[in-house]
Amino acid sequence: MSLLRRHPLFVLFAGFAIVAVAEFLWLGWLQSLERRFTDVFVAAQADERKPDADIVILDVDEASLAEVSDDAGRWPWPRSIHGEIVAGIARQKPKAIVFDIMFSEPDTDRPEHDAYFNDSIRGLENVYFPVARQDALGDAYGERLADLASALGAVRGSAAQPDARVNLTLPNALARENWQLGTINYLPDPDGIGRRYYVYQDAYGWGIPSLPARVAQDLGLGVPNRQSIALSWPGGRNAYKHIPYYELIADFNRQSKQRDPAEFKDKIVLIGVTATGLHDIRPTPINDRHPGVDILASALDNLKNGSHFREAKMSWPLLLAIWVLAALLGAFHWRLDTAKLGAGFVGVSAILVAAEYVAVGALLIFPVLRVLLFGWAFYFAAALREYMRERKEREQAVREFSRFVNPHVVNELIAHGGLSREGESRQVTLLFSDIRGFTSLSEKRPPQEVVSILNRYFSRQVEVIFRNGGTLDKFIGDAIMAVWGAPLDDPRHAENAVRCALEMSDALDAFRQELGRLGKDFDAGIGVNSGPAVVGLIGSQQRREYTSIGDTVNLASRIEGLTKGVARILVSEDTRALCGEAFDFEARGLYKVKGRAQEVALYEPRRRPI
Numbered sequence: 001m002s003l004l005r006r007h008p009l010f011v012l013f014a015g016f017a018i019v020a021v022a023e024f025l026w027l028g029w030l031q032s033l034e035r036r037f038t039d040v041f042v043a044a045q046a047d048e049r050k051p052d053a054d055i056v057i058l059d060v061d062e063a064s065l066a067e068v069s070d071d072a073g074r075w076p077w078p079r080s081i082h083g084e085i086v087a088g089i090a091r092q093k094p095k096a097i098v099f100d101i102m103f104s105e106p107d108t109d110r111p112e113h114d115a116y117f118n119d120s121i122r123g124l125e126n127v128y129f130p131v132a133r134q135d136a137l138g139d140a141y142g143e144r145l146a147d148l149a150s151a152l153g154a155v156r157g158s159a160a161q162p163d164a165r166v167n168l169t170l171p172n173a174l175a176r177e178n179w180q181l182g183t184i185n186y187l188p189d190p191d192g193i194g195r196r197y198y199v200y201q202d203a204y205g206w207g208i209p210s211l212p213a214r215v216a217q218d219l220g221l222g223v224p225n226r227q228s229i230a231l232s233w234p235g236g237r238n239a240y241k242h243i244p245y246y247e248l249i250a251d252f253n254r255q256s257k258q259r260d261p262a263e264f265k266d267k268i269v270l271i272g273v274t275a276t277g278l279h280d281i282r283p284t285p286i287n288d289r290h291p292g293v294d295i296l297a298s299a300l301d302n303l304k305n306g307s308h309f310r311e312a313k314m315s316w317p318l319l320l321a322i323w324v325l326a327a328l329l330g331a332f333h334w335r336l337d338t339a340k341l342g343a344g345f346v347g348v349s350a351i352l353v354a355a356e357y358v359a360v361g362a363l364l365i366f367p368v369l370r371v372l373l374f375g376w377a378f379y380f381a382a383a384l385r386e387y388m389r390e391r392k393e394r395e396q397a398v399r400e401f402s403r404f405v406n407p408h409v410v411n412e413l414i415a416h417g418g419l420s421r422e423g424e425s426r427q428v429t430l431l432f433s434d435i436r437g438f439t440s441l442s443e444k445r446p447p448q449e450v451v452s453i454l455n456r457y458f459s460r461q462v463e464v465i466f467r468n469g470g471t472l473d474k475f476i477g478d479a480i481m482a483v484w485g486a487p488l489d490d491p492r493h494a495e496n497a498v499r500c501a502l503e504m505s506d507a508l509d510a511f512r513q514e515l516g517r518l519g520k521d522f523d524a525g526i527g528v529n530s531g532p533a534v535v536g537l538i539g540s541q542q543r544r545e546y547t548s549i550g551d552t553v554n555l556a557s558r559i560e561g562l563t564k565g566v567a568r569i570l571v572s573e574d575t576r577a578l579c580g581e582a583f584d585f586e587a588r589g590l591y592k593v594k595g596r597a598q599e600v601a602l603y604e605p606r607r608r609p610i
Helices: 002-006 008-027 031-046 062-072 080-090 111-121 136-141 145-152 211-218 245-252 292-305 315-333 338-361 369-401 407-415 438-444 447-467 493-519 551-561 573-579
Strands: 055-060 096-099 127-133 181-183 196-198 200-203 206-209 228-230 241-244 268-273 281-284 287-291 424-436 471-476 479-484 523-539 544-549 569-572 584-591 600-606
Touching (some): 008 315, 031 338, 055 292, 062 245, 080 245, 080 268, 127 211, 145 181, 145 206, 206 211, 211 292, 228 292, 287 292, 315 369, 338 369, 424 493, 424 551, 447 471, 447 479, 447 493, 471 544, 479 493, 523 573, 544 551, 551 569, 569 573
Parallel strands (some): 055 241, 055 268, 096 127, 127 181
Antiparallel strands (some): 196 228, 569 600, 584 600
16 A cells, blocks of 8 residues: 555556556457457558459359359259369369369259269369368367378378368268368457458368468468468459359350450469358458458468468567556656647557558558557546646645635645745745734733734734735744745735735734723834745645745844834835835834844835825
8 A cells, every 4th residue: 555655656557567468468358449440451451452363253143143043043053064164264274263162962963963063173183172170079070181181282290190080061062083172261350350361270280271272382382381361351342353153154155255265374263152142251351241252362362472461479569558658657757747748649649550550551460559548548547646646736735825825826826836845045025023012911811812812913914914915924922924925926025015014004003902901012013024035845744834944034033123112114125125116214224133244224114195
């Protein structure tokens, strides 16, 4: 508890730093929000990236379903149609023909069509088919990976289990000699959005390539040895050339071909469905209804051209978050203006957001949202703490100064930033007022009555001091000490102090009349002096008082002592000079003052006639 009171900002910083470490390394509660934030930049720049023109999509779209249905019936079509398509495309020597259509069950009603399809693809080494990795709980009932390794293009690691089995949805409608396979499992983040694509899925030490990785691997392209890649979505929505399936069927069946006979030469042809009724759609950063075949095309494009995102290690944004928290800690520790600090942090936030945007353009994901969230949370928490501290200090200042000055001076003091805790030298005017004849009065009257008389008298004189802009320094027994020119500046401090002395004299006369015969011997002397003095809160940690010290103070006290038998009010030469023509002054002679080698000239002030 004592640590919190002594170093609350450091405790606050430590708390935020610990939560930041936990969030970045374990919790990840804000990661989905941060991914959505980065998605905005990814989508904004996707259109600027050129999609690979050698990747084309043969599209089973709505129009194709309608056009082909008269001859082939409803989907799924007889597989001989796909056989005709593959044969026609293969004659143009494409680099690869990649199906994004599952052929998991033989067509028991039309086995001859399956046979035709198998005959069409037999011997073609560049035709690929998808498989799906199913729940690992069913692996024990799957096929041996060693038996599927060639068909899957699986990579056997040093720790691969030779008898491992894997639960896959296989293309059982195809002869095994025609199997060239890869997985097409959708890889969503926890928020359900697909931002990544598998490269290799690990299964008991075996690396099973995804369909894009398998194609890239066989084409001799560099495939990163990792589980997945973050996709950059070249071209954004509808980036790749789509050819309706029915148009190609119609052209292949014509005697006189109308399409380019080399349309697919050296291309990678993906065959998939985009018809909404076939439900092969997924949410991605650029499209909440992204066709699966287009996702496959983007993954293949990323692998083929090395255009996938690189991702900063989580330690880097964590370190940035700690640095931002530390910078804000330093700023609050050094009491920088909270509003200016906030404006500066707005600029820093804008720079970090712009930096992330530029990084995305350079195919680097360096997320900053959580960094900024922690930074702003710390800023508001520290700003609230600073506000509460300043409020406490203001309240303390009000408590301290309400005893010394009138309320409007307190408010003015607060508005100008409160009271300096350090001493400062100021040009001030000091007033000392001491009661004459009080000793004899106190000897004749009961103590309660004496205290009551003193309180009534002091209340009147303090009111006069406040009315003339003075600060009550202290009561010294039956004496009053007041100061002008501190804690607030007062260019007319001498004039206001002398005017106060004259009004105090008037208040004294009125009070004596109220006392009646008791007031006959009740009088006061008032001494006023101007000059430099050190002012500030002086005392121990337990008790401090705002006061003035120095030779100017001592001389004012000495002048008050010289008033007896001379005049009720005496002021110094320095005070008289500062008052200018505001009052008339009568010279009262030169006096020897303790602590001074030269005699001091004293004057009695009077109001000027109106």
